[in-house]
Amino acid sequence: MIDLSLIGIGTGNPDHLTRQAIRALNAADLILIPHKGDGKADLADLRRSIVAEVVTNPATRIVTFDLPVRDAATADYRRRVEDWHDAIAALWASEIAAHLGATGRVALLVWGDPSLYDSTLRIAARLRPAPQVTVVPGITSIQALTAAHAIPLNEINGPVMITTGRRLRDDGFPPGTDTCVVMLDGECSFQSLPPDGLEIWWAGFAGMPEQITERGPLAEAGPRILERRAAARAEHGWIMDIYLLRRTAQA
Template structure:
């Protein structure tokens, strides 16, 4: 018998981001696997627990916390560092599913944002399935992305009329603003990218979107970069972590 596993997108932080589909899926699950990333990021696990308390209509479900391994510094080999981390996570997932999820039960991972966008859960589960040993039936429930939350909070359309939008990472943007795109959404930035952008751009920035400590800044990049960096530092110092994303658009 296959173990059934739900991978549920829970939005960018606001419990109201949960869709009806996500709430129905959560009420089908009996075991929820809750990642813990140390005391500094306990807020992320706490929000997952609070979402379960708010939306699950029975008291028979079980929370299974697990420690997340720290990914080694990438250096010049980002791909190898990520691959090593995925291998470690696949081992953890395998042990969790084998020991904590009976074959007649439904398990769930609650994924920040949407499972298809810059999240590794699905890749790790695919890796685990390819290794054999566990027969998994995985169902994915989409969620509100940080991109949607960002442009909604700023009250702007994502794209210019008839123009594409590139979704990329801070690491990629440090090599230069792409020539074939005038708009780029940047995720997974460690705070080192904005100073490296040479183009004259407007920016719409948001940190910890949907949470009480949310911060928003917009304007001409060269005019607001100091404020963004100060806000980013303040959020990290207060919360122990910061998740930010931003839209850059060339000025014409």
């Protein structure tokens, strides 16, 4: 049987690795590192640098593979994602068979934590025969965001909604809460909200050496975020960012 470890690595800073993560990486016979194209080569490089820093087992093999591109032609978003996951699972199976065979220990490095807005577990569930899956939890970008701004995630006795840019654009600020965290937002969807009565705490490359932050009333901080985000993306070729929105007492 294949033992598959899905290892949360935080936001790319090697200091985010837990001892459990380091042990799991060194126990692996094979570490798979996805390459998402030239525009995101830094993501593969970050994974490789983490592996180079903490893996001391000379028997561990590190293999990089090209990640399939999600089809943009189909209007059905869920169908596109499902097909993409099928293609990734098939590629994992092929790489594991080619480099390891039917038995052994495989590790994949997952940004943040495998349980939060990440599809690695769903992809792993497609593998046949089913592997023995172990999840090593990691620091999430939400934790890195609140740490960067030194703020609590929630108000006293208050709920928090974690959502996506797509949902924010489609549904507006989530009802029933004064705090929402927005992930997976490549379009700065806070622009779709009436800014009055909202504050924002934003971070790009949260927890990494390149980290940049902005905060303040949405009407004032929003334009600054757009400018800094565009500049950072032009400089690095990619950006991972996250933000927290909170209604003020006057809202």
